[in-house]
Amino acid sequence: MNKVVSSTREKIMTAAIYLFNTKGYHGTSVRDISSRANVNVANVSYYFKGKQGLLEECFTRFFEPYLLIIEKVIKKIDEERADRLLLEAIKNILTFQSQHHHLSRLVLREITVDSQVTREICSSYLMKERYYLKLFFEKGIQQGVFSPFPISFAVVHLKSLLSMPFINKQYMEEVWNLYPHDKLFTDRYFLSIQMWINKVLLKSNIVHQEPLSAIVNQ
Amino acid sequence: MNKVVSSTREKIMTAAIYLFNTKGYHGTSVRDISSRANVNVANVSYYFKGKQGLLEECFTRFFEPYLLIIEKVIKKIDEERADRLLLEAIKNILTFQSQHHHLSRLVLREITVDSQVTREICSSYLMKERYYLKLFFEKGIQQGVFSPFPISFAVVHLKSLLSMPFINKQYMEEVWNLYPHDKLFTDRYFLSIQMWINKVLLKSNIVHQEPLSAIVNQ
Amino acid sequence: MNKVVSSTREKIMTAAIYLFNTKGYHGTSVRDISSRANVNVANVSYYFKGKQGLLEECFTRFFEPYLLIIEKVIKKIDEERADRLLLEAIKNILTFQSQHHHLSRLVLREITVDSQVTREICSSYLMKERYYLKLFFEKGIQQGVFSPFPISFAVVHLKSLLSMPFINKQYMEEVWNLYPHDKLFTDRYFLSIQMWINKVLLKSNIVHQEPLSAIVNQ
Amino acid sequence: MNKVVSSTREKIMTAAIYLFNTKGYHGTSVRDISSRANVNVANVSYYFKGKQGLLEECFTRFFEPYLLIIEKVIKKIDEERADRLLLEAIKNILTFQSQHHHLSRLVLREITVDSQVTREICSSYLMKERYYLKLFFEKGIQQGVFSPFPISFAVVHLKSLLSMPFINKQYMEEVWNLYPHDKLFTDRYFLSIQMWINKVLLKSNIVHQEPLSAIVNQ
DNA sequence: TATGAATGAGGCTTCATTCAT
DNA sequence: CATGAATGAAGCCTCATTCAT
Numbered sequence: 001m002n003k004v005v006s007s008t009r010e011k012i013m014t015a016a017i018y019l020f021n022t023k024g025y026h027g028t029s030v031r032d033i034s035s036r037a038n039v040n041v042a043n044v045s046y047y048f049k050g051k052q053g054l055l056e057e058c059f060t061r062f063f064e065p066y067l068l069i070i071e072k073v074i075k076k077i078d079e080e081r082a083d084r085l086l087l088e089a090i091k092n093i094l095t096f097q098s099q100h101h102h103l104s105r106l107v108l109r110e111i112t113v114d115s116q117v118t119r120e121i122c123s124s125y126l127m128k129e130r131y132y133l134k135l136f137f138e139k140g141i142q143q144g145v146f147s148p149f150p151i152s153f154a155v156v157h158l159k160s161l162l163s164m165p166f167i168n169k170q171y172m173e174e175v176w177n178l179y180p181h182d183k184l185f186t187d188r189y190f191l192s193i194q195m196w197i198n199k200v201l202l203k204s205n206i207v208h209q210e211p212l213s214a215i216v217n218q
Numbered sequence: 219m220n221k222v223v224s225s226t227r228e229k230i231m232t233a234a235i236y237l238f239n240t241k242g243y244h245g246t247s248v249r250d251i252s253s254r255a256n257v258n259v260a261n262v263s264y265y266f267k268g269k270q271g272l273l274e275e276c277f278t279r280f281f282e283p284y285l286l287i288i289e290k291v292i293k294k295i296d297e298e299r300a301d302r303l304l305l306e307a308i309k310n311i312l313t314f315q316s317q318h319h320h321l322s323r324l325v326l327r328e329i330t331v332d333s334q335v336t337r338e339i340c341s342s343y344l345m346k347e348r349y350y351l352k353l354f355f356e357k358g359i360q361q362g363v364f365s366p367f368p369i370s371f372a373v374v375h376l377k378s379l380l381s382m383p384f385i386n387k388q389y390m391e392e393v394w395n396l397y398p399h400d401k402l403f404t405d406r407y408f409l410s411i412q413m414w415i416n417k418v419l420l421k422s423n424i425v426h427q428e429p430l431s432a433i434v435n436q
Numbered sequence: 437m438n439k440v441v442s443s444t445r446e447k448i449m450t451a452a453i454y455l456f457n458t459k460g461y462h463g464t465s466v467r468d469i470s471s472r473a474n475v476n477v478a479n480v481s482y483y484f485k486g487k488q489g490l491l492e493e494c495f496t497r498f499f500e501p502y503l504l505i506i507e508k509v510i511k512k513i514d515e516e517r518a519d520r521l522l523l524e525a526i527k528n529i530l531t532f533q534s535q536h537h538h539l540s541r542l543v544l545r546e547i548t549v550d551s552q553v554t555r556e557i558c559s560s561y562l563m564k565e566r567y568y569l570k571l572f573f574e575k576g577i578q579q580g581v582f583s584p585f586p587i588s589f590a591v592v593h594l595k596s597l598l599s600m601p602f603i604n605k606q607y608m609e610e611v612w613n614l615y616p617h618d619k620l621f622t623d624r625y626f627l628s629i630q631m632w633i634n635k636v637l638l639k640s641n642i643v644h645q646e647p648l649s650a651i652v653n654q
Numbered sequence: 655m656n657k658v659v660s661s662t663r664e665k666i667m668t669a670a671i672y673l674f675n676t677k678g679y680h681g682t683s684v685r686d687i688s689s690r691a692n693v694n695v696a697n698v699s700y701y702f703k704g705k706q707g708l709l710e711e712c713f714t715r716f717f718e719p720y721l722l723i724i725e726k727v728i729k730k731i732d733e734e735r736a737d738r739l740l741l742e743a744i745k746n747i748l749t750f751q752s753q754h755h756h757l758s759r760l761v762l763r764e765i766t767v768d769s770q771v772t773r774e775i776c777s778s779y780l781m782k783e784r785y786y787l788k789l790f791f792e793k794g795i796q797q798g799v800f801s802p803f804p805i806s807f808a809v810v811h812l813k814s815l816l817s818m819p820f821i822n823k824q825y826m827e828e829v830w831n832l833y834p835h836d837k838l839f840t841d842r843y844f845l846s847i848q849m850w851i852n853k854v855l856l857k858s859n860i861v862h863q864e865p866l867s868a869i870v871n872q
Numbered sequence: 873t874a875t876g877a878a879t880g881a882g883g884c885t886t887c888a889t890t891c892a893t
Numbered sequence: 894c895a896t897g898a899a900t901g902a903a904g905c906c907t908c909a910t911t912c913a914t
Contacts (some may be wrong), residue, residue, distance in 0.1 A: 460679075461680075462680030545766050547822075548821055550677065562825060592826070592832070592848065593850070596817075597814055599814075599818070601810065603821075604765075606766070608782060624807070625807070628807045632850065632854055636853045654857045
């Protein structure tokens with residue numbers, strides 16, 4: 001087992017993800033991280049070449065699997081109906097973000113600031129995402145599954161829904177008692193998104209898969 | 219005129235809003251602010267009792283007018299149809315946020331971190347907002363205008379849509395060439411939200427006010 | 437008097453010159469300096485924009501007066517005999533270096549390392565010096581005062597003599613009991629240089645001004 | 655062959671000499687050295703008992719052969735004319751320093767700082783050197799070869815000439831396009847020193863061995 | 873009301889070294 | 894012999910704030 005070998009590195013990463021998520025990147029000090037990880041401060045620079053390296057790895061750890069989910073679905077675009085694939089991707093993204101809600105919150109928040117790091121690392125990921133999603137909706141429209149909604153607005157709308165509960169986790173919990181890290185929540189939230197897809201995105205002649213009532217019984 | 223009197227204070231505030239919006243609260247130093255405002259550093263403490271005071275005023279400057287918009291609409295809830303009032307509120311919020319996009323971005327981002335300040339100041343605003351919105355949707359359901367969608371999910375969905383373009387301004391501009399600070403954008407974006415309301419929130423026997431085509435001509 | 441105003445800055449500079457001279461630039465820490473100057477550490481960055489700023493000011497404080505001495509002499513080159521002017525310059529340089537022996541030692545040592553700072557700041561000074569000295573010896577040869585010694589070697593030889601006792605102050609004191617900061621030493625050392633000039637540089641038909649015996653009585 | 659056995663040790667030494675020469679002792683880190691030597695960091699402590707051990711070995715590697723050159727000449731003092739022996743020593747020192755210009759520059763610079771290490775290690779070497787050189791000049795004066803120049807000043811002058819081009823290698827190259835590591839330079843530089851000896855040190859009735867013209871053809 | 877000097881705390885990073893492997 | 898992990902100390906610098914003016 002290399003568990004022991006990599007443990008320090010991983011302990012730092014875990015602490016960093018938690019603290020960046022909680023207090024923000026700039027609001028977290030390297031000492032905070034190292035002391036939470038029960039590890040010497042110098043190890044942060046040793047393993048990650050500095051605090052910024054930690055953030056960069058956070059981005060990677062989020063976007064790499066995130067894009068993989070989308071890519072997996074894109075590959076099947078010529079074989080299956082776009083709306084079904086879209087729902088599959090959404091389900092997987094919600095599950096991923098729910099299981100890595102600390103990571104998700106921190107990344108979704110940090111990509112929001114105008115820093116060189118953010119721009120350099122994230123822009124390539126986001127451009128890739130844009131490419132995939134655009135392709136995806138175009139295929140769906142070609143297939144006659146989606147109504148000709150402007151793609152940019154559809155994507156923006158979709159991304160709003162996917163990120164909001166996670167970036168605003170504190171709000172969700174304290175104001176609405178909804179727990180984004182809980183499977184119960186994501187299941188119901190999935191249905192809520194599905195309804196938006198059915199009612200707004202899908203052409204009216206496409207069968208609506210799930211009845212409204214499914215998420216009503218709060 | 220108190221223009222001269224208050225000018226230093228206002229110059230600081232403007233600089234702070236811009237920099238918090240751009241680099242985040244913790245990523246901005248008091249010296250950044252004072253030098254951007256062409257003002258002595260000590261004035262920040264003098265006028266705002268420290269850096270934190272600046273952030274607190276930012277929250278106030280955002281939430282005070284924001285809640286006013288909602289309150290104004292709430293007062294008319296017994297006289298007018300809920301969906302029309304909702305659209306009115308959305309329109310006004312979008313306009314407000316568009317006109318104060320720096321302030322909006324910074325507030326929407328900072329309420330995302332778990333700090334004592336944020337919690338103490340914002341939670342009361344957000345609880346108020348929750349109260350109003352809940353009341354609002356309940357009335358709408360009573361009126362038979364809204365279908366019995368779970369209110370929490372409706373609010374979350376609505377808030378996603380209202381905040382996403384502003385908190386992710388950089389993404390909107392660089393990836394989709396959409397400019398949230400531009401009236402052209404908010405007008406089209408308003409229609410996009412309206413469609414969601416019509417198709418998802420409204421009972422099906424309620425007349426859809428705007429045809430899909432309105433926002434299609436991208 | 438602005439003595440009080442500038443005292444902190446000057447106290448730092450004095451401490452820095454002493455310590456750089458003693459332990460070398462890299463061997464001296466900012467805390468060493470600030471504590472020797474009885475001043476808060478942060479003031480170093482406040483007044484000099486960092487440790488490197490201190491070194492840069494050291495270079496300036498050395499080279500500015502040093503070149504002034506040479507320039508003053510150069511201006512008289514068309515009116516007076518080159519050898520007399522050369523002796524005047526040497527006398528003044530020795531006096532200056534003797535009175536600022538800490539500064540001189542540190543500068544003469546630090547220009548010896550290959551750092552970007554050193555190169556950028558000093559090279560312009562040294563090129564100026566080269567220009568003046570070359571001009572100077574050319575004129576002297578034209579005047580028929582200097583024999584046609586290769587100028588580069590003459591300059592190198594001269595600079596050796598001018599800098600050696602100061603950069604090797606410790607050696608001078610401990611090995612030879614010669615005290616470069618003492619006027620008695622520089623006076624005798626001046627005669628020693630003069631002899632080299634008379635015997636080696638001057639054409640043999642030029643009268644030797646000082647007899648050998650002058651520096652013999654050690 | 656012990657080539658493999660000692661290769662790590664030697665690789666470290668070579669890297670250290672180069673880096674100390676370039677960036678100074680304190681300006682060089684152990685990691686700089688180990689990475690330039692393509693060797694693990696811990697080996698530095700293993701082979702040299704720490705960074706300081708490296709410097710100490712540098713001093714040894716310089717002074718040991720340096721003093722040997724002088725000793726070799728001293729042994730012949732009763733058999734041959736002092737001026738000829740002096741020239742022999744100078745020639746050999748220049749050659750040695752030219753062939754080990756990295757080592758020479760670093761040592762000549764580091765003996766310039768007031769550190770305990772420097773003092774302890776170098777002072778004995780320098781005292782030995784003083785002893786030899788003093789003896790040497792005394793014999794020369796006895797022999798009636800040298801004029802009664804004060805010995806301390808003669809030694810200082812000589813040492814200036816011997817060290818200056820090497821400690822100021824960068825200056826020599828960039829300002830005067832003279833290359834102290836090149837045999838062409840040392841040959842000409844030797845003549846330049848010889849002229850100083852002939853004209854200044856030697857009694858006038860001693861024959862001047864080399865005419866001025868020898869180094870004129872730059 | 874406005875300023876520049878000054879400060880102590882804390883920021884991140886690098887250092888030389890040690891140690892188990 | 895050689896290695897990579899790990900460490901505590903120290904490096905330099907920036908921070909938000911205060912204070913006398």
